[in-house]
Amino acid sequence: MNGAKPVNRVRRAFYLDSVALMRLSQRLSDLPEVETAALMIGTPSNKQILAKAGLLAADGEDATPGDLIIALRAASGGAGEAALSEAEALLDDPSTKGGGAVDWQPRTLIAAADCLTGTGLALISVPGEFATAEARQALAKNLHVMVFSDNVSIEDEQALKREACERGLLLMGPDCGTALIAGTPLAFANQIPEGDIGIVSASGTGLQEVSSLIARGGRGVSHGIGVGSRDLGDAIEGVMTLAAIDALDQDPRTRHIVLLSKPPGAAVAQRVLDRVAKSAKPFTVCFLGVAGVDGPANARLVETLTAAAEDALGGAAIGIAEAVRRDTERCAGTLGKERCWVHGLYSGGTLCAEAQIVLQAAGEEVCSNVPVPGAAILDDGVAVHRLVDLGADEYTVGRPHPMIEPKVRQEPLTKSLADPEVAVVLLDVVIGHGAHPDPTGAVVEVLAGTGGDKPAVVASVCGTEGDPQVLSAQARILEEAGVIVAPSNARAAEIALNLSRRRG
Template sequence: MTTTVTVLRDTYLDSVVQLSGTRAMRAVAGVEWATAAMATEANLATLTENGFDPAGWDGAGAGDLVLAVRAEDDDAAAAAEEAGRAAMFSARDDGPGTREEADPRTLAEALARQPGSTVAVVSVPGDYAALETTKALANGLHVLLFSDNVPVEDEVALKQRALEENLLVMGPGAGTAMLDRTCLGFANVVGDPAARTGTVAVVAAAGTGAQEAASLLDRAGIGVRHVIGLGGRDLTAAVGGPMGRLAVRSLAADPDTDAILLVSKPPDPAVARAVLAEAGDTPLVAALIGLEKTADDDDPPTVERASTLEGGTTAVLRRLGHPLPDSTAGLRDEVAAAVRDLPGDRRLVRGLFSGGTLCYEALVLLEQELGPVHSNTPLDDRHALPAPAGAHVCLDLGEEEFTRGRPHPMIDPEARIEHLRETGEEPGVAVVLLDVVLGHGSHPDPASALAPLCAEIIGRGGLRIVVYVLGTEQDPQGLDRQRAAFAEAGCIVPRTAARAALAAAAIAARAPELVERPL
């Protein structure tokens, strides 16, 4: 076995570019483990945990890029490093230091080259994120703060300053946004609102929740112009919803916005009421996953609440007088066929998710139908991992414990392939529930990696697999092509994430009628 470590000094790359390099290196035959990462303390600790010698990066700092490979021999290690460099630097000529004009190293240099900029994307280690965001705000820029591990007190201070300047800080940890149909981070391609019925803006404290909402609206023929990601903590009591209030207030004042869809896991109730009050006369639907309206929620008459993403988009369509698509067509028959020969001792659900919001929504729906579901992101602390024998389990594989030292599962399906292979051998499992997220930033062809293994597992008999594909036909991967590949593999492929969760519940409970439950 060969291990190699290469340090590229003074070479900073965005985390998404780093992940592309990691994916390319791990795809090389003979490679056991590899990563491309900035030399932060956390990343170097991960390398040490994976058996690499710290002498290999002696003196490296957070501004240096490290390529680490463990492979079966020297040739495989060299090929992996070459593949990683090609993936990361192909859009930057031949590599670091080869441009006639060096890339800008500061915000000031970038603005000097592009003075008309209005948005800065900040994707640096969390320790440095507040400083860079403050610089961007001082220059009058809205900020997409992609960085995570930003202390909550820094978030509060940054958003208070942004509020005073009437600027948005989308994040921290905001991986999804779309401004005037310009995609930032992980985002789906939607049709031109001018050719659609109505124009909707999505405001979201949930990344894949925002993507699901935008995609469902687009598929229904509704125009989506903006998706404003708030970061997962914005609507908590600790932060107070400053960007949620500003986003809703600004969109409500926009004459081109016909409706607003607010998406979140359960927010602080008082914060939610303050955000909803900003809608004024503009129709607003709040898809607050798993949170039902109570007697204390005195919402404005223009506001409607829903407890699922599908329910939220359906409410928007009704508000705009748009026909409602049938999300259950043929699904009951598919589930009925799936359970007909399902062994009686198989009763358990296993969810392997790449999208945190989709995992959360599945937990809500599965628990309503099947009882407790254990998870690394449980609805209730009593249902945290480890799960007891005979329990339903859903994993959010995008959480930090699964992504340290390896790419996010939306970018690289390898982690889910490992879990799926193990789950396929697990006795008692009736159904595996998967989500597949398309769009910019995601794997270029996830079905090519996942569908063959699904077909292999289904072909052995025993468990069933339900796959939900989130995306649009305009996405680079192509929604119809991806859905068809999973269907050909023998998977059940519902039209919404909520229906996929209900299909899994219906298979486990041997109750096909569950898939038609009102949402």
């Protein structure tokens, strides 16, 4: 190779610091098939050096001290041309990143994207009317996207997801509250150990509940991908759900996949289940409340989030502790005869839906502001079980979401506690990143101010020991205030149901 002829390319009137040039020379010399390379300003002394090194060709000899000579010897003409082109590219773009910023905050997503190293994801939580434009810029920068914002039009969601698919990027959301990427909780999510269970979820709190129950069952989650509440609707046709299944199917760390959604339309459900059937991995599918449907052989269909977690945990039961059973029995004895209804006051919409499903499955009539199929629309005049999602739009216009400000639950809680026909007040407490630092505080504050004859209070805490608020600490505060704390939301609903029927 030593006999190779030198090739030169001259950049007229181009100057770069000699240290920078030496670094570029080194990078070029390291290319396969390049014997040696040098970039030098065309001064007479530099040309002499190049000549002595056998690197000066006719082109370089004509260079002036204002010019830059790219000189190299390569194994072949093709390799030489390729190396020259590489050199030109390196000269045109010496550095695109520009220093690790510490405190600096860019004003635009584009500038922020230029600072990133590694695989980038844009987490977008600006008001919905601006979210589409930001998401589009993120996709153009080859970033995966999580759109936390809601109020994005279905047309925009379609367009964004189509573009994401074309670019091979993941677009989670809009209205995606939760994701777990390789152990990293994003937005409203819990501290979950890494493990071999992957989750695809159209529901943020559904993902939080199932991943927390998996963590509490001693297992971990590989990735939890939120796809947005409308992904499995007829307009979007599950495109991101399918993309997420593809990714988890290929992901070597994922051995079992859990799919969570409210019931999709028949055609979309079929597409998703057809895709599931193609996988060699076992699936747990929870289309909340859908029972008696046959799935593919590798999938088990379950009705509740708790059942999904149990199935993912290999059939381990999430049982009610003996102490909790005893408390419940004791409590049942103290409730007056006229107390027969369950009032659920929820901060998590999917948890509210799960409670409706548990009560309906037991033959009870329920009403809700977000009714599941078969449930009635909330009506103050009707005496039935009432399960309210306090995070729904009608409660959050001009007010914070109850997960961020638990005090918004105090007024309805006070009202239900004072209602002589209410047997049980049923609550969820969602902890984790993004949630209020002490969500139980607002609940026990109300309980402390109530007298002897009142409904039982049953709650579950969605979260883990690793969360900033700490699961056991939140549970203890509730227990000390006389609240029956269930191991999951579905179990809490069951306890509430039994108390309302006085079977302890």
